Amino acid sequence: LSGIKVAILAGGQGTRFWPISRQTKPKQFLSISASGESLIQATYRRMLPLVKSSDILVVSNVAHKPHIEEHLPGVQIVCEPIARNTAAAIGLAALHIKRVSPGAAMILLPADHAVSDEERLRGTLKEAVRAATARDVLVTIGIKPTAPNTAYGYIKRGAKVDGDAYKVSRFYEKPSLERAKNYYDSPDFFWNSGMFVWRPEVILKAMADFMPALFEGLMKIEAALGTPQEQKTVAEVFSGLESVSIDFGVLEHARNCEVIAAQLFGWNDVGSWDAWAEHFTRDQSGNMVYGEALLLDASNCVVNSQSRLTALLGVDDLIVIDSGDALLVCPRGRVQDVKKIVEQLKKLGRGDLI
Amino acid sequence: LSGIKVAILAGGQGTRFWPISRQTKPKQFLSISASGESLIQATYRRMLPLVKSSDILVVSNVAHKPHIEEHLPGVQIVCEPIARNTAAAIGLAALHIKRVSPGAAMILLPADHAVSDEERLRGTLKEAVRAATARDVLVTIGIKPTAPNTAYGYIKRGAKVDGDAYKVSRFYEKPSLERAKNYYDSPDFFWNSGMFVWRPEVILKAMADFMPALFEGLMKIEAALGTPQEQKTVAEVFSGLESVSIDFGVLEHARNCEVIAAQLFGWNDVGSWDAWAEHFTRDQSGNMVYGEALLLDASNCVVNSQSRLTALLGVDDLIVIDSGDALLVCPRGRVQDVKKIVEQLKKLGRGDLI
Numbered sequence: 001l002s003g004i005k006v007a008i009l010a011g012g013q014g015t016r017f018w019p020i021s022r023q024t025k026p027k028q029f030l031s032i033s034a035s036g037e038s039l040i041q042a043t044y045r046r047m048l049p050l051v052k053s054s055d056i057l058v059v060s061n062v063a064h065k066p067h068i069e070e071h072l073p074g075v076q077i078v079c080e081p082i083a084r085n086t087a088a089a090i091g092l093a094a095l096h097i098k099r100v101s102p103g104a105a106m107i108l109l110p111a112d113h114a115v116s117d118e119e120r121l122r123g124t125l126k127e128a129v130r131a132a133t134a135r136d137v138l139v140t141i142g143i144k145p146t147a148p149n150t151a152y153g154y155i156k157r158g159a160k161v162d163g164d165a166y167k168v169s170r171f172y173e174k175p176s177l178e179r180a181k182n183y184y185d186s187p188d189f190f191w192n193s194g195m196f197v198w199r200p201e202v203i204l205k206a207m208a209d210f211m212p213a214l215f216e217g218l219m220k221i222e223a224a225l226g227t228p229q230e231q232k233t234v235a236e237v238f239s240g241l242e243s244v245s246i247d248f249g250v251l252e253h254a255r256n257c258e259v260i261a262a263q264l265f266g267w268n269d270v271g272s273w274d275a276w277a278e279h280f281t282r283d284q285s286g287n288m289v290y291g292e293a294l295l296l297d298a299s300n301c302v303v304n305s306q307s308r309l310t311a312l313l314g315v316d317d318l319i320v321i322d323s324g325d326a327l328l329v330c331p332r333g334r335v336q337d338v339k340k341i342v343e344q345l346k347k348l349g350r351g352d353l354i
Numbered sequence: 355l356s357g358i359k360v361a362i363l364a365g366g367q368g369t370r371f372w373p374i375s376r377q378t379k380p381k382q383f384l385s386i387s388a389s390g391e392s393l394i395q396a397t398y399r400r401m402l403p404l405v406k407s408s409d410i411l412v413v414s415n416v417a418h419k420p421h422i423e424e425h426l427p428g429v430q431i432v433c434e435p436i437a438r439n440t441a442a443a444i445g446l447a448a449l450h451i452k453r454v455s456p457g458a459a460m461i462l463l464p465a466d467h468a469v470s471d472e473e474r475l476r477g478t479l480k481e482a483v484r485a486a487t488a489r490d491v492l493v494t495i496g497i498k499p500t501a502p503n504t505a506y507g508y509i510k511r512g513a514k515v516d517g518d519a520y521k522v523s524r525f526y527e528k529p530s531l532e533r534a535k536n537y538y539d540s541p542d543f544f545w546n547s548g549m550f551v552w553r554p555e556v557i558l559k560a561m562a563d564f565m566p567a568l569f570e571g572l573m574k575i576e577a578a579l580g581t582p583q584e585q586k587t588v589a590e591v592f593s594g595l596e597s598v599s600i601d602f603g604v605l606e607h608a609r610n611c612e613v614i615a616a617q618l619f620g621w622n623d624v625g626s627w628d629a630w631a632e633h634f635t636r637d638q639s640g641n642m643v644y645g646e647a648l649l650l651d652a653s654n655c656v657v658n659s660q661s662r663l664t665a666l667l668g669v670d671d672l673i674v675i676d677s678g679d680a681l682l683v684c685p686r687g688r689v690q691d692v693k694k695i696v697e698q699l700k701k702l703g704r705g706d707l708i
Contacts, residue, residue, distance in 0.1 A: 019665070294702075296694055305681065309707055311373070311695045313684035318669075320683055327659065329674055329683060330667035340650055341665045348648075353663055 003104040004129055006047045007093035009194075010040055010060040010068060010111035011083050015339040015354075016272050019326035020304065023354055028111035029067050032270060032279040034290075039270065040111040041071050046118045047109070050125065057096060058111070059089045081235040085243040086194075087250060091207055091218045092234070094200035099225055105129040106203075108196040114279060116266025124164075124262040128197035131165040131258055138206060138251060139197040140168065142190025142259040143267050148180035151271050153192035153247065155259045168257035171247055190261055192247065194269070203250070210253040217241060272335035273319050273328075277302040287312075291322075302332065326353050357458040358483055360401045361447035363548075364394055364414040364422060364465035365437050369693040369708075370626050373680035374658065377708055382465035383421050386624060386633040388644075393624065394465040395425050400472045401463070404479065411450060412465070413443045435589040439597040440548075441604060445561055445572045446588070448554035453579055459483040460557075462550040468633060470620025478518075478616040482551035485519040485612055492560060492605060493551040494522065496544025496613040497621050502534035505625050507546035507601065509613045522611035525601055544615055546601065548623070557604070564607040571595055626689035627673050627682075631656040641666075645676075656686065680707050 014027025021027045028040040037045070040058075047056055057076040060068050061083050068077055078096055080089060090108060097106045107125055115121050128139040142155045151174060158169035171192065175183060183189035208215040217237035224233035251257055270276055277288045287295055291305035298312040304321045312320065319335060321328040328338065345354045368381025375381045382394040391399070394412075401410055411430040414422050415437050422431055432450055434443060444462060451460045461479055469475050482493040496509045505528060512523035525546065529537060537543035562569040571591035578587035605611055624630055631642040641649055645659035652666040658675045666674065673689060675682040682692065699708045 294695060294698060296691070296698065297688075308679050308681055309704070310681040310683070313682070313691055313695060314688035315672075315683060315685060318683065320681070322681060325662050327662055327664040327674070327676060327681065328667070329664070329669055329672065331669060334651075334668035337650070337667055341648060341667060344648060344650065350663070 003101060003133075004051050004055065004107060005097045005101055005104050006051055006056045006107045006109065007078075007090070007097065008040065008043055008056065008058045008109050008111045009086060009089055009093075010058050010064060011080065011086075011089055012110070012112050013083075014112065015342040016335065017276070018338050018342050019321060019323035019328050019353070024063050025067055026064065026112075027270070029071060030112075030270075030276065031290075032114055032276055034280065038071050039114065040068070043109055043111050043113070044072055044075065046115070046121060047107070050122050057093065059093050079234075081231075081238050083243070084238055084241045086246040087207070087211060087214055087244045087248075088238065088241050090196075090203060090246050091214055092221065094203050095218055095222050095225060098200035098204070099222075103199060103201070105132050105197055106200055110194045110269070113194070113267065113269050115264060115268075117264060120262075120264055121267075124260055124264060125195070125197065127163055127165065128195075128260045131162065131260065132197045132199060132202070135161070135256075135258070136199060136202050137256045137258045138202060138254055139165070139258050139260060140251065141193045141195040141197070141264075142261050143193050144261065144263045145184045145189065145191055148177060148184040149191065150174055150177050150180045152269070154180075154183050155190045155192050156186075157188050157190060157259050157261055161258060164261045165258050166261055168251075168259050171252045190259060191267075193262075193264075193267065196246070202256070206250050206254045206256075211244065211249045214241060214244075214249070273302060273304075273321060273338065274332050274335045277319075300332070357455060357487075358405050358409065358461060359451045359455055359458050360405055360410045360461045360463065361432075361444070361451065362394065362397055362410065362412045362463050362465045363440060363443055363447075364412050364418065365434065365440075365443055366464070366466050367437075368466065369696040370689065371630070372692050372696050373675060373677035373682050373707070378417050379421055380418065380466075381624070383425060384466075384624075384630065385644075386468055386630060388634065392425050393468065394422070397463055397465050397467070398426055398429065400469070400475060401461070404476050411447065413447050433588075435585075435592050437597070438592055438595045440600040441561070441565060441568055441598045441602075442592065442595050444550075444557065444600050445568055446575065448557050449572060449576050449579060452554035452558070453576075457553060457555070459486050459551055460554055464548045464623070467548070467621065467623050469618060469622075471618060474616075474618055475621075478614055478618060479549070479551065481517055481519065482549075482614045485516065485614065486551045486553060486556070489515075489610075489612070490553060490556050491610045491612045492556060492608055493519070493612050493614060494605065495547045495549040495551070495618075496615050497547050498615065498617045499538050499543065499545055502531060502538040503545065504528055504531050504534045506623070508534075508537050509544045509546050510540075511542050511544060511613050511615055515612060518615045519612050520615055522605075522613050525606045544613060545621075547616075547618075547621065550600070556610070560604045560608045560610075565598065565603045568595060568598075568603070627656060627658075627675060627692065628686050628689045631673075654686070 014021040062079040132139045154172040156169040158167035224230045286300040289303045292309045293303040294311040297314045302319045307324045317332045368375035416433040486493045508526040510523040512521035578584045640654040643657045646663045647657040648665040651668045656673045661678045671686045
């Protein structure tokens with residue numbers, strides 16, 4: 001396979017990872033291994049058997065650029081002046097890739113997801129590249145659900161096209177638990193992984209059809225690429241864009257969508273501290289410690305304590321996360337509400353802590 | 355009243371106040387008020403309407419001297435080279451007081467207790483001074499129990515002598531809950547507050563009778579007081595002493611013991627983080643915060659967070675104490691076991707954290 005480019009989408013916020021994640025240092029910079037490798041570093045490294053490092057670019061908010069440079073020295077960075085969701089970020093990436101590699105397949109990867117079967121991931125992406133380039137279609141990687149998860153969007157597959165490639169019957173937003181159970185029981189529903197493959201020309205054509213304002217803005221940017229006006233033009237265009245996801249703005253309307261029905265072991269979007277902890281070994285009492293902790297009569301707890309010793313005594317199912325300047329204590333069942341703390345801090349004017 | 359000296363016994367360890375309390379900075383340096391006043395500062399200040407500041411001395415382990423000087427600038431400090439429990443500390447204080455004020459009454463106060471009715475405390479101590487000087491007796495301040503507390507020793511009063519002064523019928527060690535309930539129901543049982551009043555000559559005589567080895571050591575120290583050999587002699591004597599409390603070593607044997615049966619509002623020995631928290635105002639959900647915290651769906655929690663923001667989400671009855679270099683999380687029902695963490699850290703060779 002030739003002509004593959006990878007764009008890593010590093011625009012996430014990760015307010016559910018407070019207090020470690022911050023506006024200026026979001027979730028993709030978190031580590032999910034004892035080696036200390038961050039999510040974005042792992043995302044990058046996983047692609048290296050597939051493409052050269054010069055074929056990888058990162059789309060990032062300008063505020064995160066220093067952290068990207070620290071985690072991925074030398075990587076090509078395309079900066080967004082402000083966050084405008086995935087449609088705008090993908091449009092910007094498509095312009096850059098089209099300019100240097102017209103007709104190439106672009107693989108889009110969220111910077112902050114985890115996957116354990118890396119070899120199979122690359123195989124799945126290769127199949128997606130074949131589908132995208134053979135038929136000029138918009139390919140989403142679908143993942144066979146391993147649980148009735150309500151935190152993911154779903155894709156229903158339609159007619160089989162070739163190998164694991166199917167027409168998309170429909171995209172579904174995050175479901176209720178009841179619906180998620182029905183999807184889980186069906187052979188035709190797959191998690192929407194947020195990983196996509198297409199030619200830049202094909203997605204730009206779809207944007208022209210379904211997001212004409214975005215497309216018009218992108219054309220202005222394209223005209224300015226490589227000129228002294230580039231940065232100023234991007235800033236002007238982005239400030240006028242709506243914040244729309246690629247799924248909602250384009251894929252749900254396009255007719256040329258396919259899904260690769262993948263059985264991808266150990267994929268998840270690391271959506272909470274509880275999900276984060278699943279990537280680490282637990283002790284005999286089910287506790288997971290990242291950093292330094294002393295546990296007495298503690299079970300099924302999660303500790304992230306990098307800058308001091310944390311002692312837990314007689315507690316169960318508790319999450320304790322210490323960022324140095326802030327501390328979070330909550331039960332494992334409340335991890336989805338951590339974002340409420342961030343909202344509260346925002347109301348209190350504590351910009352230093354969010 | 356004249357001829358009153360006060361000796362504050364500041365030898366406590368306070369391992370139940372880890373991680374704030376440490377070997378080199380024990381419980382008496384903790385604050386129990388929003389003003390930041392420490393327990394030892396409060397103990398000192400409470401005596402100032404009764405005696406001049408030059409009449410107060412502090413008996414302290416040499417390791418704690420810098421903290422004493424910081425909390426009580428200019429105070430007279432008598433250093434113990436090593437901790438040898440209250441009998442030795444009181445003997446040492448008696449020598450110093452006898453030397454400058456023979457025949458004075460000495461008031462002995464633990465440095466790390468709390469009391470809210472300070473005026474009544476001074477009244478009680480005055481009555482104890484009158485008893486101690488009128489009859490050359492060993493006076494313990496007994497406190498009318500307000501609960502069947504199992505963390506305190508008890509005193510049973512005997513025949514009334516004068517005012518609130520009674521002969522001591524017997525001293526009791528910390529009781530079982532069942533016994534504590536019986537004591538609580540009786541009019542004759544009082545908490546042993548650890549506050550004592552006597553003339554130095556009277557307690558030294560009792561030591562000669564019941565702790566002859568201690569007395570012999572004290573006589574060696576007395577001969578060396580004010581000479582170049584003083585420090586060396588104290589070090590030699592203390593290293594050979596048994597670690598015995600004044601109650602066990604002397605008072606339980608002496609015949610000339612009296613108890614002042616006091617109704618002292620708001621006295622306690624601040625024996626745990628839970629007891630510490632009782633000295634502060636709670637919010638409507640029963641939470642007590644010392645420092646900075648953000649509480650969402652939290653109730654009846656205790657937070658001591660001086661150096662960072664602590665966020666509690668969806669937790670109840672939890673204690674969270676942050677010392678900067680260590681963090682404690684435990685339920686309120688487990689505060690008595692905090693000392694186990696200190697023991698564990700000792701085993702692990704973490705002298706830096708104990």
